[in-house]
Amino acid sequence: MQFALVAHDFTDEHALERRLSYRAAHLEGLKIMAKRGQFLSGGALLNEQGRMVGSNAHFSFDSRDELDAWLTVEPYVVGKVWEIVDIQEVRLLDPTS
Numbered sequence: 318m319q320f321a322l323v324a325h326d327f328t329d330e331h332a333l334e335r336r337l338s339y340r341a342a343h344l345e346g347l348k349i350m351a352k353r354g355q356f357l358s359g360g361a362l363l364n365e366q367g368r369m370v371g372s373n374a375h376f377s378f379d380s381r382d383e384l385d386a387w388l389t390v391e392p393y394v395v396g397k398v399w400e401i402v403d404i405q406e407v408r409l410l411d412p413t414s
Contacts, residue, residue: 318379320375320376335396381406
């Protein structure tokens with residue numbers, strides 16, 4: 318099953334500091350997931366000033382339960398970087414077929 322995630326960061330005065338402090342762990346986890354075929358694509362949402370204020374990503378998991386289990390250990394969730402997380406099941410286009 319494929320999923321699209323759009324997450325918006327908290328907006329308090331320390332939000333960007335938290336994001337940056339958890340960023341290395343977040344990216345390392347995504348690299349591991351990419352090798353397993355779970356992380357498909359993604360990146361940061363930017364505001365008008367080019368500052369990171371959220372995330373968007375595509376994932377592949379066998380079930381929504383597996384995705385939810387991953388979220389319980391995702392550094393941006395554990396570290397209170399993401400305030401609002403919207404997830405939808407999607408079917409991504411394969412441009413090679």
